[in-house]
Structures are given as structure tokens and as C-alpha cells.
Amino acid sequence: xxxxxxxxxxxQITSKAPKYVLFLxxxxxxxxxSEALIFSPEDYKQSDAVRIMYVxxxxxxxxxxxxxxxxxxxxxxxxxxxxxFFLMAKSLAPSGFIFNIxxxxxxxxxxxxxxxxxxAWDARITSMxxxxxxxxxxxxxxxxxxxxxxxFKISTLITVFGIINVPIVKFSVDWxxxxxxxxxxxxxTKNAIHSSMLLPLIIMTAAFALFSLLIFLMKYNTELIxxxxxxxxxx
Amino acid sequence: MINEFLFMNGFGKYVLSAFxxxxxxxxxLYLVIRQQFxxxxxKFIVKFGSLNSEKAETAKLQKINKEILSNVSTN
Numbered sequence: 001x002x003x004x005x006x007x008x009x010x011x012q013i014t015s016k017a018p019k020y021v022l023f024l025x026x027x028x029x030x031x032x033x034s035e036a037l038i039f040s041p042e043d044y045k046q047s048d049a050v051r052i053m054y055v056x057x058x059x060x061x062x063x064x065x066x067x068x069x070x071x072x073x074x075x076x077x078x079x080x081x082x083x084x085f086f087l088m089a090k091s092l093a094p095s096g097f098i099f100n101i102x103x104x105x106x107x108x109x110x111x112x113x114x115x116x117x118x119x120a121w122d123a124r125i126t127s128m129x130x131x132x133x134x135x136x137x138x139x140x141x142x143x144x145x146x147x148x149x150x151x152f153k154i155s156t157l158i159t160v161f162g163i164i165n166v167p168i169v170k171f172s173v174d175w176x177x178x179x180x181x182x183x184x185x186x187x188x189t190k191n192a193i194h195s196s197m198l199l200p201l202i203i204m205t206a207a208f209a210l211f212s213l214l215i216f217l218m219k220y221n222t223e224l225i226x227x228x229x230x231x232x233x234x235x
Numbered sequence: 236m237i238n239e240f241l242f243m244n245g246f247g248k249y250v251l252s253a254f255x256x257x258x259x260x261x262x263x264l265y266l267v268i269r270q271q272f273x274x275x276x277x278k279f280i281v282k283f284g285s286l287n288s289e290k291a292e293t294a295k296l297q298k299i300n301k302e303i304l305s306n307v308s309t310n
Contacts, residue, residue, distance in 0.1 A: 033254070036254075037240075037250075037254065038240070042244065047243075047244045047245075047246060048243035048244045048245075048246040048247070048250055049246040049249060049250065051243070051246075051250045051254075052249065052250055052253045055253055055254055055257045056253070059257070094264060094268065095264065098260050098261075098264050101260070102256065102257050102260055105253075105256055106253040106256065106257065109249050109252055109253045109256070110249070110253065112249060113246055113249050211261060214265070215264060215265070215268055218265075218268045218269060218272050219268055219271075219272075221272060222268070222271050222272040222275050225272070225275040225276055225278075225279050226275050228279060228297075229275065229278055229279050229282060231294075231297075232279070232282045232283060232286065232294060233282070
């Protein structure tokens with residue numbers, strides 16, 4: 001059923017792709033940085049502090065979507081008994097975790113000039129911190145457990161519990177009174193953000209997505225070679 | 236103009252440190268993952284080199300092994 005997911009076939013693509021993805025990432029990031037730091041306008045209320053949004057928001061979006069993908073892949077791996085799904089999930093985790101940390105730290109940096117504090121135990125920030133803990137537990141599980149079946153089971157359990165937190169992160173600003181502003185971008189309703197600010201945000205999101213793809217490909221290749229190393233030992 | 240860019244109406248230290256933190260993290264993660272990849276690839280080459288001709292032929296039958304070996308020169 002999942003012949004297309006055979007490591008041999010995937011490796012043919014993933015081994016060549018990183019250099020092209022890296023090239024594309026550098027171009028998109030350069031355009032994104034110039035838009036975010038130079039060409040985009042300052043906000044009438046927040047002035048230039050608004051520029052932090054161009055790293056904070058894409059990092060938060062991508063860390064949330066990577067965690068959702070990890071959960072989906074882990075569940076699929078469990079249902080279809082396909083180890084490759086777990087391998088893909090494991091390869092996505094490092095970039096997801098780093099994006100989560102970037103979202104938290106840049107959020108704190110943004111908080112100081114706008115709220116007057118680096119940190120507040122507000123619903124959105126706390127739920128993002130909990131997400132970082134789930135990422136940490138997931139990465140730790142792969143380091144601690146040697147037995148494959150055990151690590152598959154434990155890591156899937158962590159993602160299943162962790163995914164409950166994802167909608168809490170998303171809707172925390174609507175469900176509770178928080179310092180954090182509500183979502184400015186909505187697919188169903190009119191955006192509360194001007195196109196001159198939306199464009200750099202989209203470009204930076206694309207750059208961040210390309211970076212996570214690059215890390216995923218490199219990590220996935222590393223994991224495949226690790227398996228092949230074990231295979232050579234058995235010959 | 237450069238001073239204006241760095242000052243950013245008083246928010247320069249916040250904005251630039253947020254961007255710097257992001258880019259430093261990107262660089263560190265990229266270098267760590269690349270190092271892990273090169274280490275595993277090196278290990279593979281050493282192991283492959285130590286195989287006798289019969290075992291090397293068997294190993295070469297697997298497409299992925301050939302692919303790893305062919306990619307050594309490009310990384």
C-alpha cells in the first residue's frame with residue numbers, strides 16, 4: 001500500500017534535494033528579511049516593534065503545524081505498522097522544537113516594549129510553553145528508549161496527549177482574557193492586517209517552511225544511513 | 236540612514252535581537268544536523284570499506300547503499 005514510501009525510493013529524492021532547498025531558502029529568506037526589516041511600514045501604535053511579528057508569528061505557526069504533522073505521522077505509523085512514518089515524524093521534531101523556542105523567546109522580546117514585561121503567565125504563552133515541553137519529551141523519548149517498539153509506543157502517546165494542547169494554543173486568545181492579541185489572520189473572515197504587512201509575513205513563513213523542510217530532509221537522510229549502518233553490521 | 240535603521244525609533248535592540256536570535260538558532264541547528272549527517276556517512280564509508288568483496292557485492296545490490304556511496308562526493 002505504501003510502496004511510494006519505501007526508503008530506497010525516498011532516499012533517491014531526499015539525498016539530492018537539500019542543496020536545492022538550501023539555495024531556495026537563502027533566496028526567500030533574503031527577500032523576506034529585506035521586506036520585514038526595511039520595506040514594510042511601521043505600525044501606528046507599536047511603531048518598529050511590530051517587525052518582531054515577522055519572526056514570531058511564522059515560528060509559532062510552523063511549530064504548531066509540525067507538531068500536528070508529527071502526531072498524524074505517529075498515528076499512521078501505528079495504524080499501518082509502517083516504521084517509515086515514525087522516521088519521518090522523528091526527523092520533523094528538531095525543527096519544530098527550535099521554532100517553538102524561537103516563538104517563545106521572540107514573544108518575550110516583543111512583550112517587553114509592548115506590554116512592559118518579558119513574561120506573563122497568560123494562556124497563549126503558557127500553552128506554547130507546554131507545547132515546548134511536549135516537544136522536549138518527544139525528543140527525549142527517542143534518546144532514552146533503545147527498543148524500537150517501546151519508542152514507537154511512547155512517542156505516539158506523547159504526541160496524542162500533546163495534540164490536545166494545539167487547539168488550546170490556537171483558541172486560547174478567544175477563550176480567555178489574555179494579554180496576547182487575537183488572531184490577525186483568518187481564512188474565513190476579513191484579515192485585520194494590511195497587505196503591506198501581510199506580504200513580508202507570508203514570505204517569512206515560506207522561508208521558515210523551507211528551513212524546516214531542509215532540516216527534515218537532512219535529518220531523514222541521517223536516520224536512513226544510520227539504519228543502513230546497522231544493516232552492514234549484520235552482513 | 237544606517238543609524239536610523241539600527242535605532243528603529245528606539246525599538247532597534249528588541250527587533251534586531253529577535254531576528255539575530257532566530258538566525259543564530261537556524262545556523263546552529265543546520266550545523267548540528269549537518270555534522271550528524273556527515274558523521275553517519277563517514278561511519279558508513281568506513282564500514283563499507285572494511286567489507287570483503289563478497290559482502291561488498293551483496294551490500295551493493297541494495298539501491299540505497301549505492302545511492303549513499305554516490306552522494307559522498309557531492310557532500
